Amino acid sequence: MAHVLVIGGSGMLANTSRWLLEQGHQVSVVGRSEEKIRAIAEEKELAHLLYPIVVNYRNHKEFQEKVTAVAHQLGLAEKVIAWVHQPEEAVIDIVCKEALTSHGSFFHIVGSHSDAAALRTTTPVPETVDYHLIQLGFMIEQERSRWLTHVEISKGVIEAIRKKEQRKTIGVVEPWERRP
Ligand SMILES: NC(=O)c1ccc[n+]([C@@H]2O[C@H](COP(=O)([O-])OP(=O)(O)OC[C@H]3O[C@@H](n4cnc5c(N)ncnc54)[C@H](OP(=O)(O)O)[C@@H]3O)[C@@H](O)[C@H]2O)c1
Numbered sequence: 060m061a062h063v064l065v066i067g068g069s070g071m072l073a074n075t076s077r078w079l080l081e082q083g084h085q086v087s088v089v090g091r092s093e094e095k096i097r098a099i100a101e102e103k104e105l106a107h108l109l110y111p112i113v114v115n116y117r118n119h120k121e122f123q124e125k126v127t128a129v130a131h132q133l134g135l136a137e138k139v140i141a142w143v144h145q146p147e148e149a150v151i152d153i154v155c156k157e158a159l160t161s162h163g164s165f166f167h168i169v170g171s172h173s174d175a176a177a178l179r180t181t182t183p184v185p186e187t188v189d190y191h192l193i194q195l196g197f198m199i200e201q202e203r204s205r206w207l208t209h210v211e212i213s214k215g216v217i218e219a220i221r222k223k224e225q226r227k228t229i230g231v232v233e234p235w236e237r238r239p
Pocket of ligand 1: 070091093117
């Protein structure tokens with residue numbers, strides 16, 4: 060049973076976290092609200108696979124202690140899915156050093172404004188780790204455009220995990236002037 064760690068997995072990525080549970084993984088989810096994390100496993104039969112890591116990741120010391128503790132309990136994670144608000148380098152560095160196996164996979168979810176081309180070199184993920192970059196875009200529908208829904212975001216992330224896509228944009232980021 061693989062351990063998968065999801066940072067920010069109780070918001071727009073809640074369906075992604077639930078899907079990982081349905082695949083039979085042990086899923087640890089980082090967030091400040093334990094209630095929001097517990098709500099991911101609505102079905103009682105999934106709840107035993109869910110491990111809340113209730114912490115503010117801006118408190119780096121506490122974040123480090125808690126991810127280290129869960130890695131001791133479940134083993135190092137085979138995958139990390141990370142949705143972290145800027146600045147994110149310290150958070151990513153801690154999770155890679157303390158909780159991700161050296162040949163594991165790192166799925167980095169970034170917003171539309173991120174400089175995706177630069178991120179592979181600036182993100183502190185070890186060379187041995189399989190790095191995947193997923194950028195959130197927007198949807199253009201005839202005359203209008205809109206931001207992605209949570210359902211679309213999780214669907215896209217799940218697809219990227221299933222297909223092991225190295226680089227993916229959910230929706231579009233071009234033409235940038237058409238953004239909502
Ligand atoms: N297209 C784009 O580029 C783009 C980019 C960004 C956002 N969006 C949209 O904007 C919406 C709002 O974004 P959002 O980031 O608020 O999404 P969210 O995914 O709904 O919430 C953020 C997630 O990270 C956790 N979190 C946030 N700060 C944390 C902290 N300091 N420590 C630990 N965990 C933390 C939250 O749990 P807790 O609150 O319990 O801590 C939650 O699980 C999204 O729903 C998305 O649709 C779109």
